[in-house]
Amino acid sequence: MNPEPQTSSAGEELVVDVGPVAHGGHCVARHEGRVVFVRHGIPGEKVRVRLTDAGETAKFWRADVVEVLEASPDRVPHFWRVADSLAAWQRGRPPVGGAELGHIALARQRSLKSEVLAEQLKRLAGVGLSPAVEAVDGAGNGAGNGAASDGGDGLAWRTRASFAVTAGGKLGMHAHRSDHIVPVREMPLAVAAINDLHLWDVDLQGIERVEVAAPANGSRPLVLLAPAPGTSVKRLNSVLAQLPADVSVASYDPLKDETLQLRGRTWVQETAVGHEYRVTGAGFWQIHRAAPETLVGAVAEFLHDGGFLEPGAAVADLYAGAGLFTAPLADAVGVTGSVLSVEGAPGTSRDARKNLHGAPQVEIVQGRVERILRQRPRSFDALVLDPPRAGAGKAVVNQLMASSPRAIAYVSCDPASFARDIGYFQQGGWELVRLRAFDLYPHTHHLETVALLTPRS
The missing domain is CATH 2.40.50.140 (Nucleic acid-binding proteins)
Structure with a gap:
């Protein structure tokens, strides 16, 4: 007992x-x-x-x-002192979140992530797979193609970073599951363009949160400032004056989802798979500098190899964001095919319209995926979905199967919701036929998966 x-x-x-x-x-x-x-x-x-x-x-x-x-x-020695639990608690405070695996050798990090993915698939979907989590290099090539990863250290991959602000107006980050904010003077996981802003030297009093986007193509970065209630225009201008002149700056109200220009643009210009993408400041974009090429490449490989993506095909890109997958899908199906792009966020959907305005085969619809599929029932040759961390859910999975596609490419950033949805597909007579996993978040517990599902023969 x-x-x-x-x-x-x-x-x-x-x-x-x-x-x-x-x-x-x-x-x-x-x-x-x-x-x-x-x-x-x-x-x-x-x-x-x-x-x-x-x-x-x-x-x-x-x-x-x-x-x-x-x-x-x-x-191994942790690369970032404020995220090192041993060093942080010696100073009497918790470590910052966001680098919780930094004390583990990269190869072991990936094997642990593989164990997590395998356990979730077995427990939630009854699938007995143990896919290796692949390292990714700066060009978006998986380790399975012989590529090196992140210069060997897993650092400087984030093109986006989110910061809190201390009561004294200093740049900081939250401890895990805590309101405690730890001041920071570097972000080793971020690309150089973010660290070169030296935001830790800026007096940020009156600001509650700072978001930074620095495109991997080297184009103009954007700093989003989320002011505290009652912050004056004078205080905002004081913060603006401390930021480099060649950086775009905007204020952002997360409750109203409003972005207001302070200087330069309220969006950034991203480049991936031969296309240019405008992404509004608060809009979604993959944060690893090589993630767009890596994920689009895996999706295209699965759909092309299976003969599901050909000129004239009818496809849909669900949770489409600014059009990362939509643009290459449009290239593949040509003007004789069709691509339905569905995105819930109004600002990001407007980005997609601008990014795809020259592709007449693309129809862009703003709204919740489940509502659009219900209002516009149709059949597709293939579907691509990249849902938020919570996954698609049972209702959407059932709608996807009802549209009778020949294949579905599912991109996921969460093993648990992914495995749960795979279980729903299996209950509906579908099967998981191909799966790759990528370490697009080194030194954190996160990973990205790309799966190919088809109706069971």
């Missing part, structure tokens, strides 16, 4: 053996019958942890590693 779990609270320290990796950036440990989700450890290690979320009646606790008693051979 297991003993009763002991009463504990956040701040207490325990010694635990780190167990298997789990979805979400942590590993599973146990302490006197209680599950403890441990961040900043590696399976097989013995560590001292500090409880960050604990309570007598909680089903599980959360904890950060503060000391390694028996280290894994895959443990």
Whole structure:
């Protein structure tokens, strides 16, 4: 019989053996019958942890590693001091989020992500696959093609970054699951164009959040400032005056989804797969500098190899964003084919209209995917969907199958919602026939997958 779990609270320290990796950036440990989700450890290690979320009646606790008693051979020095749990807690504060695997060798990071993907597919979809998570180089080539990855260090890949602001007006980032903001003076995962702005030297009083987009093609970066309620125009102008003159700056109200020009443009110019894309400041774009080429390449490979994407075909790009997949799909089907592009965000859908205005075979519709499919029932040769982290969901999956496509290419950034949706497809008589996984978020627990689904013969 297991003993009763002991009463504990956040701040207490325990010694635990780190167990298997789990979805979400942590590993599973146990302490006197209680599950403890441990961040900043590696399976097989013995560590001292500090409880960050604990309570007598909680089903599980959360904890950060503060000391390694028996280290894994895959443990490496963390590249970013403020994200290093050991160093941060020595200074009496939690580490920033966003680099929770930085203490693990890159090859082991990818093997752990592969384990997570395999476990989710098995548990939620009954699929027994263990796809390797591929490294990606700056040109968008997977490691399966013999490419090196990120210069070997997994750094400088983010073309977009989000920052909080401390009470004193300094650039910062939140600790994991916390309102605590840690000041930062570098962002090693970001491309040089973001770090070169030196935003940590700017007095950001009156600003609640800062978003930065620096296109991989080297075009003009954009800084979005989210002002606190009541911030004056004078204060905004003071912040503006401290930013480099060759950078576009806009204010952004996330509640109203409004972007107002302060200087330069309210959008950035991206380049991918031979096309130019205008992306409004708050609009979605893949953040790894090589992600657009990598994901479009995988989707095209799956659909072309299967003979599902040919001149004259009818296809749809769902959750289409600014048209990353829409443009190459239009190229493939030609003027004799058709592409339906569906995007829910009004601003991003307007971007798609501008980006695809020269493609008469493309129809762009703004609205929720489930509503558009219900209002405009039709048949397709192939579908491409790249839903948000929450996935498509059962209702949309059923609508997709009802449109009777010959194939569906599913792009996902979350193993759990992806595996759940794969289960829905299987229940409807479809099968997962091809799958690739890419490490487009080195040093974090995130990964990207591209799958090909077809009706079961």
